Amino acid sequence: MKQHECSISFCDKCAFETNSVFKYLTRDEIERLNYEKDFRLYKRGDILYNEGNRISGFYCINSGIIKVFKTGIDGKEQIIRFARRGEIIAYRSVLSNESACTSAKVVEDCQVCFIPSELLIQFVKNNPAFSFEMIKLTCHELAEANSYITDIAQKTVRERLAEVLIQLVKDFGIDDQKYLRISLTREELANIVGTATESVIRLLSEFKTDKLIELNGRRIKVLDVKGLNKISNIII
Amino acid sequence: MKQHECSISFCDKCAFETNSVFKYLTRDEIERLNYEKDFRLYKRGDILYNEGNRISGFYCINSGIIKVFKTGIDGKEQIIRFARRGEIIAYRSVLSNESACTSAKVVEDCQVCFIPSELLIQFVKNNPAFSFEMIKLTCHELAEANSYITDIAQKTVRERLAEVLIQLVKDFGIDDQKYLRISLTREELANIVGTATESVIRLLSEFKTDKLIELNGRRIKVLDVKGLNKISNIII
DNA sequence: TAAAAAACATGCTAAATATCACTTTTTTAT
DNA sequence: ATAAAAAAGTGATATTTAGCATGTTTTTTA
Numbered sequence: 001m002k003q004h005e006c007s008i009s010f011c012d013k014c015a016f017e018t019n020s021v022f023k024y025l026t027r028d029e030i031e032r033l034n035y036e037k038d039f040r041l042y043k044r045g046d047i048l049y050n051e052g053n054r055i056s057g058f059y060c061i062n063s064g065i066i067k068v069f070k071t072g073i074d075g076k077e078q079i080i081r082f083a084r085r086g087e088i089i090a091y092r093s094v095l096s097n098e099s100a101c102t103s104a105k106v107v108e109d110c111q112v113c114f115i116p117s118e119l120l121i122q123f124v125k126n127n128p129a130f131s132f133e134m135i136k137l138t139c140h141e142l143a144e145a146n147s148y149i150t151d152i153a154q155k156t157v158r159e160r161l162a163e164v165l166i167q168l169v170k171d172f173g174i175d176d177q178k179y180l181r182i183s184l185t186r187e188e189l190a191n192i193v194g195t196a197t198e199s200v201i202r203l204l205s206e207f208k209t210d211k212l213i214e215l216n217g218r219r220i221k222v223l224d225v226k227g228l229n230k231i232s233n234i235i236i
Numbered sequence: 237m238k239q240h241e242c243s244i245s246f247c248d249k250c251a252f253e254t255n256s257v258f259k260y261l262t263r264d265e266i267e268r269l270n271y272e273k274d275f276r277l278y279k280r281g282d283i284l285y286n287e288g289n290r291i292s293g294f295y296c297i298n299s300g301i302i303k304v305f306k307t308g309i310d311g312k313e314q315i316i317r318f319a320r321r322g323e324i325i326a327y328r329s330v331l332s333n334e335s336a337c338t339s340a341k342v343v344e345d346c347q348v349c350f351i352p353s354e355l356l357i358q359f360v361k362n363n364p365a366f367s368f369e370m371i372k373l374t375c376h377e378l379a380e381a382n383s384y385i386t387d388i389a390q391k392t393v394r395e396r397l398a399e400v401l402i403q404l405v406k407d408f409g410i411d412d413q414k415y416l417r418i419s420l421t422r423e424e425l426a427n428i429v430g431t432a433t434e435s436v437i438r439l440l441s442e443f444k445t446d447k448l449i450e451l452n453g454r455r456i457k458v459l460d461v462k463g464l465n466k467i468s469n470i471i472i
Numbered sequence: 473t474a475a476a477a478a479a480c481a482t483g484c485t486a487a488a489t490a491t492c493a494c495t496t497t498t499t500t501a502t
Numbered sequence: 503a504t505a506a507a508a509a510a511g512t513g514a515t516a517t518t519t520a521g522c523a524t525g526t527t528t529t530t531t532a
Contacts, residue, residue: 070382072390073469080382095368096375101382124368131367132331132360138374139332145381146306146316146337152388153430154308157489186510194389196490201511217498218509233309393519421479432520437481453528454479 009034014062018086021137024130029123037113048104048112049090055100057116058090064110065182068102069191077191082107082171092138094120107184155233157195161203163232164192165213169222180220245270250298254322257373258296260366265359273349284340284348285326291336293352294326300346301418304338305427313427318343318407328374330356343420391469393431397439399468400428401449405458416456
């Protein structure tokens, strides 16, 4: 990961390509980040950190997909969000100096950078523009969480599953054959929606019957986003 | 609300008594706050702002209780949180410069201060210590939201109602006769738990039969917090 | 303080969802 | 490539929860 002095550094490149929050760091700060980061590889199923862990830093995802989840009753996961290229995870715990309130596990093989806590805290304390962006980021996540609470509380499982599929299309996109660019098990889908695995299986079959999707093993082909939208009953 | 120059100002007093985030403002800043705030009175049922509104400032609650909620299907409210003395609402919308993602309505008669947006933004941009506290505040709310998502997704209505009652005891306390210091309608309770009003009514009756609570109209006497804890199945 | 409105309560029924048990298919690892 | 493990799928059933109708009580307001 060493770069020529004159060339654009790894972090600089990543920050600008992904429009990440690090775009708001100064030149010096981003070079410091580039120097101090620890580049790591993870495979599907690997755990980055567990709920309750005291963590000494946070992660910026360079490639791959990570699920962030809480562990509930009988060890059942509740997926809170996914993180992908350019996004950071575990920053909440670093900033509030608390142990992790979620766990993070690799969904699709990842390249991530581990960044020591002190660095984030220094950036936040010394760079108001960056600090402001961090606030915005957190506020944005908060708004999303609030919406999700309302959805889970008020919508049926069918509506939520449709909504989750739409959201996955928005976040990860579909390829030229309309296949969703993220591969999740039925159990993982159930752990986003907040329902039983069997319920997801049954509803996906229904959606298939209704020609909204097609199923090829774990791959989901999204045929009718409008139809899913209608089912999901999205407000406003 | 005018004070002697030499005396402690209204905002100064409030900030220190309540340990609010404004404690981290400088002397000058807090006097500026004190000068620019607009003190207002609201009665139960009054609306401070509605979801979707562009807002020109945020609110600091001096007394009373406000519910912050989202409006879901068929206008059903989902209560996200309550705000009371020393707490601020609508700051998220101000900081992210978005329209309000929630509505705020008075639950118990309130004295609140309205504070113009610019002031908060200036404080955040110029005072790193304050900014850091705002980040912590947001992170804390985010952690709570994530927990709540997991609860709603995984727990039964019965478990959630028990948990909500415990949380209300923690947040608002009980008086010498063990009556909860917040008075909510059954519908409002249902809108926290995320269930139908009838379900809350039935479950409260069950809790009463099981000697966990007593009901006197809208007032709830909490007899057995341990019992409620057991029902709520709180993790860790 | 009386009338109106809102909230509370309860029984009945229907719908949604979870759970269990088991088979088949797909994926993973040797 | 094949055995083992994991995931997907399905049917039957139980449980939970919602929805509706209706009567009662409490609260609000004129």
